[in-house]
Amino acid sequence: MKQTSAVVASKVIAADKAAALALTPVSRETEQRLDRYVALLLEWQAKTNLVAPSTLPHLWTRHISDSLQLLDLAPDAKIWVDLGSGGGFPGVVLACALAERPGAEVHLVERIAKKAAFLREAIRVTGAPGIVHLSEIGDIVEKWSGGVDCVTARALAPLHQLIGFAEPLVKRGAKALFLKGQDVEAELTESTKYWKIEPKLYSSRTGGQGWIVAIDCIERHN
Numbered sequence: 001m002k003q004t005s006a007v008v009a010s011k012v013i014a015a016d017k018a019a020a021l022a023l024t025p026v027s028r029e030t031e032q033r034l035d036r037y038v039a040l041l042l043e044w045q046a047k048t049n050l051v052a053p054s055t056l057p058h059l060w061t062r063h064i065s066d067s068l069q070l071l072d073l074a075p076d077a078k079i080w081v082d083l084g085s086g087g088g089f090p091g092v093v094l095a096c097a098l099a100e101r102p103g104a105e106v107h108l109v110e111r112i113a114k115k116a117a118f119l120r121e122a123i124r125v126t127g128a129p130g131i132v133h134l135s136e137i138g139d140i141v142e143k144w145s146g147g148v149d150c151v152t153a154r155a156l157a158p159l160h161q162l163i164g165f166a167e168p169l170v171k172r173g174a175k176a177l178f179l180k181g182q183d184v185e186a187e188l189t190e191s192t193k194y195w196k197i198e199p200k201l202y203s204s205r206t207g208g209q210g211w212i213v214a215i216d217c218i219e220r221h222n
């Protein structure tokens with residue numbers, strides 16, 4: 001029997017979702033929130049470029065599992081700040097999963113108004129504990145007044161710049177978790193020219209050539 005391309009596409013996405021949930025299991029409630037987020041993202045993707053179109057068939061493994069794996073590295077963190085959230089990775093995904101953690105909140109920082117509008121809608125439809133800030137990162141982190149347990153970023157900037165963005169929050173006790181690609185070693189070498197850091201490096205659970213850089217102390221070289 002001949003299958004339409006829409007049927008084939010939905011089977012590819014279903015298989016990818018099953019693979020993602022095997023890698024990074026979530027509760028039934030979180031899965032339902034993530035389903036609502038994915039449906040909204042696919043709807044908005046037609047008019048706003050939120051993720052690279054070539055990655056859409058692998059949205060669950062490439063983007064959702066990639067984001068979810070951070071939770072294990074900060075199991076007690078309640079207050080999260082995601083820098084340059086864009087289409088919501090990792091911030092909205094973390095908020096969906098953290099909805100069951102009492103007192104949890106995820107702050108999403110994004111400077112483009114259209115993307116911030118999408119993030120607000122994603123938080124509304126999922127009911128996740130997210131707070132969207134339409135702002136430049138530099139403007140908001142310098143003035144951050146509350147406590148922060150964990151600061152995240154993915155696909156935002158070279159590592160030495162991410163460290164600079166996160167420094168005010170790490171100085172107040174936050175742990176930084178940055179999702180990085182295959183050039184991580186070179187980025188770490190470059191970063192040590194500017195910063196005194198003792199990073200921990202974890203290979204991505206979702207395969208490929210991804211890495212997570214974890215940092216909990218940042219000092220400038222004199």
Ligand SMILES: C[S@@+](CC[C@H](N)C(=O)[O-])C[C@H]1O[C@@H](n2cnc3c(N)ncnc32)[C@H](O)[C@@H]1O
Pocket residue numbers: 051083084085086087088089090109110111112115135136137138153154155156
């Ligand atoms: C390449 S996208 C990555 C989005 C998302 N983190 C992901 O992995 O899919 C980077 C996002 O960061 C935002 N951004 C870049 N520099 C920023 C800044 N200085 N302040 C706030 N947002 C910024 C951009 O508007 C964009 O949406």
